[in-house]
Amino acid sequence: MKNEQILLAERPKGMPTTDTFKYEETEVKAPKEGEVLLQTLYLSVDPYMRSRMNDAKSYVPPFQVNEPLNGGIVGRVEESTVDHLQKGDYVVGYLPWKRHITVKAKHLQKIDPNVAPISTALGVLGMPGLTAYFGLLDIGQPKEGETVVVSGAAGAVGMVVGQIAKIKGARVVGIAGSEEKIQYLKEELGFDEVINYKTTENIRADLKKACPDGVDVYFENVGGEISDAVASLFNKGARIPLCGQISMYNLEKVDVGPRIQTRLLMNSALMKGFIVNDYAEHFGEGMKQLGEWVSQGKIKYAENIVDGFENVPDAFLGLFKGENLGKQIVKVAE
Template structure:
């Protein structure tokens, strides 16, 4: 029996479970020459997948209706007719939300569960870690002694950004949505300060208090009013790294927001969006640093692991309520 989750409807606003459909098929899959059969172990759910559910032009093709959704997956090779893979290998790559599937092996990376937990290859040692490292270094160009603000700081990318910034000698301020998460930023991840945006009476003033010397780098994962508040505190030549905008992904109308241009002009500041694949040539360098810091105990991570293939849609939807701490992963 093979289960598959497909896109049933294109969501309007916040996704619901009705936008997904689970299909069960009683079939046997047999790899042909050059192919391998994979059994899914872990599935990554990520905010950017929401954009792929819209039928709109983007940096990556939209998901098709009634076709399997894809994301980062860790899977075990259970049959192989591909000379590059043997039974028992564990691989990571962009794969379909299926319990079992055939692959040509293209785009798959072998991973070693003895060196790090398999789920970490979807997080701190996967695209999450790469996004944090490359966004911060390639656009942020951090200098020891500077101040960085990270929004969505308790999430998968934000928590890694803050830790890398601390390793590089920055003063790090994180913004999150609960007191528990703010405490985790400071105790587990070593942030210098944290702000709970949900209970803050004036987030602009709280940022100013936490960053008395102003903000040199802003790593933006959320957009919206939080990011507006940071703009009031940026320094000359500040760098604003636009990684995501989860606060507006489900909007059905254009959001109200302040004009960023005066802030950028007045402070000679840089604001740049990016996709991690822009820096694919630097992946080996990033992985070397991330794995080294992890082995040395300088870098840690947290995960929210949900059990069960059928719970993938719910785990994805929970991202928009901030129910995850760190990387959200579904264990099959």
Template sequence: MNKTILLNNRPNGKPQESDFKFTDSDIPVVNNGEVLLKTKYVSVDPYMRGRMSDAESYIEPFQLNKPINSGIIAEVIESKNDSFTKGDFVSGMLDWKEQQTHNGKDLLKVDADKAPLSAYLGILGMTGLTAYHGLTEIGKPKEGETIVVSGAAGAVGSTVGQIGKILGCRVIGIAGSDEKVDMLKSKYGFDAAINYKTTEDMTKAIADATPKGVDVYYDNVGGTISDAVHANINRFGRIVVCGAISLYNSTSLPTGPRIEPILIKKSVLMQGFIVNNFSDKFPEGMDQLSQWLKAGKLDFSETIVEGFDNIPNAFLDLFEGKNKGKMIVKV
């Protein structure tokens, strides 16, 4: 039988296991022009929480009682498509199914000899491109400037920090445990890191860590952590809004400090983005990330959970901060 994971309910607040439903079906028949894919690695990401709601957004919501999808690495186990052969590995936005057919459109072949397959969902995939293009196209860091990264121990944040160091910047990370703080400094080369869960005054802690102020803030979390960084932003600073995981499960619209006076008085740029905004520059980004990785200038962490049945729990664990780096399920 062939397992599939469907969206069972639209969550109210934090998602629960009951919001997912498992079904079984027969393995599909491959038609001309198609390939049969076997799921190998599944990416779970915070942005998917937004797709579980039916609110208008930059991407279509998941449909109730339909398969959830995300970035997946799959193996071609049968092909009736001239572009693919049995044994190829591919990356694409695919359904949460053990096996599925596909017409091959938008599937990208990946090379297991050049990098671990899971890396194509992380540092050499959307994660790396999000970090690279968000920082370089919006943050535009200059050598000697100070970058602050929230959600710094996550897949995007840890990559942003390393790119900042490659570009000659001072980099400060914000994370949720002493272990993650130590990892940011020892493994990823951050100049300093702050555990927001044990810090009473984040505004002061950020000021102490950034004696010259904050030039670029790469924001993955939003909320009160971002309020504290905004209070330390420099004139002509750039705020890159990549994510807001602290707010994704809110059931009402939270009210925080009004940031407009800071933006005006300090001539600060604040811009949100999605990685597909820079799709025309993906080849450039992929080439640069590959070069840095090959040269040993980039490192990456993965939290790999085993088993198709554990995909929903791996997703839920993102909101508990249980991942170090990229959260991936190995099937």
């Protein structure tokens, strides 16, 4: 049976293009002892993958040129050599970008399709949801009546952060890049205020108006001028979970802006970088609580699903153009 995979064709300079990716035919390998054969159903594209395209040291090894890219994938078991996974079962794992994948069963987690749509294992009930949960609650620690600001608020992580902050009784201000996103965050998710960073004439003034009592928690997803503006409003004891810097991932030169250390010092504020795997031993707790909130309707989610394995590069590039409301996912097969 024919198979197809997506390779990293070259290391991009600045914004990646479709030339960054290369499609290649390959074989479907029969599973050996302890392995299963999957058909890819949904494939996740995420901003952090851009940094892995650089040949630089990070918290995970870089992608290799002429090797398959990889990330979160939901698949269906086609063949199995293990007892706990049977043909037709749904699983999620961190896997190479292929239509059919042969992988050790120990690297997979079974999904119950009766709990929620299986695609949520890549979003609200997967890595983005857990990132929001642990980053906000462990580092941000929002309290009732405090003001929480979320940049990248309409992304897969940001929208969950805002809703958890509301559950904890905080006032939530989001920053997003389209009127559609602003309307969704306010009307569907209950954000108190949302600022359109693309149309504002003065983001500092808009933030000051939206945060009359200052900022107690800033969930940082974007970096750049937006973060400089939020920093000017930090309160005493502010907490800043540092999750992402999407505005800087495609820069070809080092970004130089206002130094934040003075703001942190003046306000006895805490800024802490983290990655979701820092909390791996507590994933069960996070999944249980997120699942309860979703089932109770306390957390809603949005998915932007792009159809077709052939459209994976476009879906990835769309992340940096702000095309997605919620989790960006590629549907590979039914």
